[in-house]
Amino acid sequence: MADIIQLLPDHVANQIAAGEVVQRPASVVKELLENAIDAGANTIKLIIKDAGKTLIQVIDNGKGMSVTDARLSFERHATSKIKSADDLFQLNTKGFRGEALASIAAIAHVELKTKQDQDEVGTAITIEGSKITAQDVTVSPKGTSVAVKNLFFNIPARRNFLKSNTVELRHVLDEFHRVALAHPTLHFSLYNNGSETFNLPVSNYRQRIVNIFGVKTNEKLVPVDEDTEVLKISGFVGKPEFAKKTRGEQYFFVNNRFIKSAYLNHAILSAFEGLLKTGTHPSYFLNLEVDPQTIDINIHPTKTEIKFDDEHTLYAILRSATKHSLGQFNIAPVLDFERDATLDTPYTQQQKTSEMPKIEVDRSFNPFEADSGTSSKAVSSTPKHTKTYNKPSTEHWESLYVGLESKGTRSTKPATDFSALTFESEEHTGALFEEKDAIETSSTTYQLHNKYVISAIKSGMLVIDQHRAHQRILYEDFLRDITVKEGVSQQLLFPLELHFSPQELEIVKQLQEDLEHTGFVFSKYTEASLEITGVPVMVPESEISIILEQLVSDVQNEVPDANFSATDLLAKSMAKSLAIKTGQSLQKDEQEHIVNKLFACKEPNVSPTHKPTFITVGTEELDRKFI
Ligand code: ADP
Ligand code: MG
Numbered sequence: 001m002a003d004i005i006q007l008l009p010d011h012v013a014n015q016i017a018a019g020e021v022v023q024r025p026a027s028v029v030k031e032l033l034e035n036a037i038d039a040g041a042n043t044i045k046l047i048i049k050d051a052g053k054t055l056i057q058v059i060d061n062g063k064g065m066s067v068t069d070a071r072l073s074f075e076r077h078a079t080s081k082i083k084s085a086d087d088l089f090q091l092n093t094k095g096f097r098g099e100a101l102a103s104i105a106a107i108a109h110v111e112l113k114t115k116q117d118q119d120e121v122g123t124a125i126t127i128e129g130s131k132i133t134a135q136d137v138t139v140s141p142k143g144t145s146v147a148v149k150n151l152f153f154n155i156p157a158r159r160n161f162l163k164s165n166t167v168e169l170r171h172v173l174d175e176f177h178r179v180a181l182a183h184p185t186l187h188f189s190l191y192n193n194g195s196e197t198f199n200l201p202v203s204n205y206r207q208r209i210v211n212i213f214g215v216k217t218n219e220k221l222v223p224v225d226e227d228t229e230v231l232k233i234s235g236f237v238g239k240p241e242f243a244k245k246t247r248g249e250q251y252f253f254v255n256n257r258f259i260k261s262a263y264l265n266h267a268i269l270s271a272f273e274g275l276l277k278t279g280t281h282p283s284y285f286l287n288l289e290v291d292p293q294t295i296d297i298n299i300h301p302t303k304t305e306i307k308f309d310d311e312h313t314l315y316a317i318l319r320s321a322t323k324h325s326l327g328q329f330n331i332a333p334v335l336d337f338e339r340d341a342t343l344d345t346p347y348t349q350q351q352k353t354s355e356m357p358k359i360e361v362d363r364s365f366n367p368f369e370a371d372s373g374t375s376s377k378a379v380s381s382t383p384k385h386t387k388t389y390n391k392p393s394t395e396h397w398e399s400l401y402v403g404l405e406s407k408g409t410r411s412t413k414p415a416t417d418f419s420a421l422t423f424e425s426e427e428h429t430g431a432l433f434e435e436k437d438a439i440e441t442s443s444t445t446y447q448l449h450n451k452y453v454i455s456a457i458k459s460g461m462l463v464i465d466q467h468r469a470h471q472r473i474l475y476e477d478f479l480r481d482i483t484v485k486e487g488v489s490q491q492l493l494f495p496l497e498l499h500f501s502p503q504e505l506e507i508v509k510q511l512q513e514d515l516e517h518t519g520f521v522f523s524k525y526t527e528a529s530l531e532i533t534g535v536p537v538m539v540p541e542s543e544i545s546i547i548l549e550q551l552v553s554d555v556q557n558e559v560p561d562a563n564f565s566a567t568d569l570l571a572k573s574m575a576k577s578l579a580i581k582t583g584q585s586l587q588k589d590e591q592e593h594i595v596n597k598l599f600a601c602k603e604p605n606v607s608p609t610h611k612p613t614f615i616t617v618g619t620e621e622l623d624r625k626f627i
Contacts, residue, residue, distance in 0.1 A: 011130035014106035025052025026171035034094035036060035051168035061143040064116040178258035184208035195502040214553040226321035238283035240275035249283035271322035468607035474575035487519035
């Protein structure tokens with residue numbers, strides 16, 4: 001019988017390779033962005049149309065290619081990045097397999113334009129299904145532009161297999177985010193169907209995360225830093241209370257390359273043990289630096305899975321570092337029995353023996369000697385530093401237990417002494433009421449640490465989180481205004497012009513009707529700005545842009561699902577922006593306003609984001625503590 005084995009023609013081999021490397025538009029995005037980074041670019045622009053199905057273009061200002069290299073770059077196994085197999089374990093580049101451009105060119109229409117800095121003119125090459133159809137000299141700036149059109153034009157089965165534009169766009173954005181997160185020192189931008197969706201300036205890592213995921217991410221991040229001989233960790237984990245139902249924001253980068261690792265993910269989960277609600281996933285953005293010799297990146301065509309020489313050690317270090325960070329930021333109990341205690345002891349202290357702490361006792365102290373009349377002064381002026389101990393007058397602290405109705409009746413002194421316990425500064429950061437007619441009110445509320453409003457109730461006391469409570473109050477107000485369409489508007493003296501990206505403007509337009517029901521009045525739109533002539537009565541002019549920006553970012557970050565309601569989101573977002581903040585000192589009347597309005601709400605016990613707004617401490621509970 002005749003021999004039957006033959007070598008496959010190149011274009012068939014390339015198509016087969018493409019099956020591994022290019023699964024969807026997002027795979028092309030990844031390869032092109034990585035090539036741009038390897039070329040030393042510091043500004044990289046990604047342009048896509050129809051979620052990448054029609055066009056994916058990456059423009060960089062990197063080193064470009066010579067005429068010969070431009071042609072060679074489309075050959076299979078053509079790479080400038082490694083020369084021998086040994087180089088595989090010294091990788092400092094993203095690419096090394098030399099098959100991305102060849103694979104992409106096998107299944108799409110590709111237009112390459114490239115120019116090196118020292119050259120007068122550049123090279124333009126058009127290639128369709130592995131066949132070069134044109135090669136010209138071109139005038140172009142330094143760098144490279146690769147446009148990939150009509151992906152899978154010659155493989156209808158693969159093209160039909162692509163998901164909806166929404167799904168494919170999600171994958172493209174994921175890839176873009178991964179690359180942008182791994183390289184905060186490079187400027188990235190993304191244009192989707194003609195409008196700029198992301199513009200990420202050069203920044204530090206934290207800013208890059210915030211620029212991608214929105215301003216509200218900032219307060220959720222806890223830094224993780226650990227430097228050991230085998231592994232250097234830097235980055236952030238999300239606070240447990242912000243853990244999400246979806247597994248969105250989980251990123252490991254090893255030597256600046258995004259990787260997936262179920263094993264390392266487990267290390268993080270175990271560090272979060274006991275801190276997460278069931279069914280929620282913590283976010284993390286962690287950079288791991290290891291010696292390139294100790295990893296193998298070449299185990300998967302898309303290079304997202306890698307093999308570590310010593311996974312167990314990495315697991316232990318990662319877990320311990322994360323636990324330590326959560327503990328340091330008072331998020332988890334600091335006690336970790338598995339942690340090596342010498343790691344926590346400053347080096348300078350390690351050789352020293354510890355000294356017994358000394359306790360000084362005032363032997364002349366007699367609790368019955370003191371004059372009870374001075375006690376309230378001692379408490380109010382210098383509570384922490386009082387050397388002599390004055391027996392407190394029972395008269396005063398008994399009044400703490402007096403119910404609302406019996407104020408002042410059991411005690412001869414008015415219960416206003418209560419206010420003497422306010423030890424935070426009285427400085428005002430903002431006002432809850434426009435005009436304050438200093439109502440002399442009963443002293444059944446006081447503010448603790450500019451954060452909680454404490455109020456006496458019959459059964460004990462009420463501790464209200466001022467920020468969350470006010471959010472609840474405003475949220476219900478806004479919801480009502482929007483639904484009954486009767487928000488009151490105040491006219492601005494001068495129209496206010498606000499600037500947005502086209503995509504953001506689109507979001508504002510969608511919400512315009514609801515916004516108008518709260519009291520906003522929009523006069524005109526241009527391509528990148530809008531003009532406002534009226535705002536809801538309670539919104540100070542200085543806050544307008546912050547509120548709308550927050551709103552846009554909230555809408556962008558919200559994963560729309562069946563329960564998604566623009567009205568609800570708008571009310572929540574505005575309530576969050578306008579609610580009095582933690583740290584803001586409140587006047588007596590403001591404190592009472594919070595208490596009264598909160599309990600007039602339909603759902604007083606939770607904030608709009610379902611966090612508790614208050615707790616109660618029963619008198620009996622307090623009594624028990626004094627036994
Ligand atoms: P790899 O990145 O694995 O080397 P590719 O097929 O992605 O393989 O690219 C082939 C070669 O083409 C690269 O090694 C590089 O020399 C060159 N190249 C590709 N993209 C660019 C770019 N944007 N700028 C400069 N050179 C590039
Ligand atoms: Mg490459």
